[in-house]
Amino acid sequence: MPRTEIGTSDRLLAELRGWVEAETPTTDPAAVNRLLDRCQAELSAVGGALERLPGRDGYGDTLVCRTPGEGPPVVVAGHLDTVWDHGTLASSMPWRVEGAKAHGPGIYDMKAGSFFAFHSVREILRQKTPTRRPVTLLLTPDEEVGSPTSRAPIEQAARGARAVLIPEPAGAGGACVTARKGVGRFDIRIKGVSAHAGGNWSEGRSAVVALAQVILKIHAMTDLAAGITTNVAPIRGGTRPNVIPPEASCEVDLRVPTIALGERLEAAILGLAGEHDGIRITVTGGMNRPPFAETPEIRALYDQARALAAKHGYDLPSQHRGGGSDGNFTAALGVPTLDGLGCTGAGAHAPYEHILWQDLAPRCATLCALLEEVG
Numbered sequence: 001m002p003r004t005e006i007g008t009s010d011r012l013l014a015e016l017r018g019w020v021e022a023e024t025p026t027t028d029p030a031a032v033n034r035l036l037d038r039c040q041a042e043l044s045a046v047g048g049a050l051e052r053l054p055g056r057d058g059y060g061d062t063l064v065c066r067t068p069g070e071g072p073p074v075v076v077a078g079h080l081d082t083v084w085d086h087g088t089l090a091s092s093m094p095w096r097v098e099g100a101k102a103h104g105p106g107i108y109d110m111k112a113g114s115f116f117a118f119h120s121v122r123e124i125l126r127q128k129t130p131t132r133r134p135v136t137l138l139l140t141p142d143e144e145v146g147s148p149t150s151r152a153p154i155e156q157a158a159r160g161a162r163a164v165l166i167p168e169p170a171g172a173g174g175a176c177v178t179a180r181k182g183v184g185r186f187d188i189r190i191k192g193v194s195a196h197a198g199g200n201w202s203e204g205r206s207a208v209v210a211l212a213q214v215i216l217k218i219h220a221m222t223d224l225a226a227g228i229t230t231n232v233a234p235i236r237g238g239t240r241p242n243v244i245p246p247e248a249s250c251e252v253d254l255r256v257p258t259i260a261l262g263e264r265l266e267a268a269i270l271g272l273a274g275e276h277d278g279i280r281i282t283v284t285g286g287m288n289r290p291p292f293a294e295t296p297e298i299r300a301l302y303d304q305a306r307a308l309a310a311k312h313g314y315d316l317p318s319q320h321r322g323g324g325s326d327g328n329f330t331a332a333l334g335v336p337t338l339d340g341l342g343c344t345g346a347g348a349h350a351p352y353e354h355i356l357w358q359d360l361a362p363r364c365a366t367l368c369a370l371l372e373e374v375g
């Protein structure tokens, strides 16, 4: 079967630079849409069947591009938004290439991987490479805040798909991702009774003390052997030292490996709500991303990816990852999902964020070959 020509890592880096230099914080829909406009124009020029879903709730648009073919498609999805504000490029994280590393805001998470998805589909269309199945590409605007507006179109594209490929950043040693934990988010608000800390101490009910007790209970739910972790942050409470604090609050992050544990821990955290002795605790939230568990179908997809990677001269290990992604949504639908197919590097959401740019061509070639060959 003829293969799509991907190009060299130098050439990919030159084009990727344009993506990184277009800063796209999730919170600026116009900026995200400007990069999406460029993608849309390029895909339109090579004959992609395009659908642009207008943004809402303060986020940018979602672009869907389909290649010709019959039957269940292979879906590839990447987010264009990053966690970095405008001006990051001009201050703390300028574009720079130093030896094997290329730096810039969002380059690793996940401009490089989303560029792989875009470039592969563009070149499949331009070069008219035959693929065993049609390909559906999604470029999305809001993954870094939990995909509130792109979750539905991602799930819609994934339903009935043969497989979903997510080029989020590669892990240590270039590992792709065959499982991810589910993520829960909660808000806890506590109301107490304020009083003078000197004159009326006995009449006060400290919301801060009640919050401290809640924090310790949530911390105790962590069970590393079972793969359950909790984190309480940030916390807020009180006004000044001589006032018994009437209010306190916190947020909670929960990670679980299975749907059953997600249900159990969700119930336990929501169950902290209640009223007792002048203290009222309210808890809102729940599971945000369902767990993405490895199945035999996912393992088979991984084996195929690893064989293709070997043809491109490198080993592709696999890993289970704590962090969530859009792959959680598609895996939870029962669609075989392989994630972490983006570029190697390190420092997602950190000031040392970078990719190992010489891996651009071989990693992109593996993603493209999967799009061509998943049967």
Ligand SMILES: [Zn+2]
Binding pocket: 079, 109, 110, 143, 168, 169
């Ligand atoms: Zn990401």
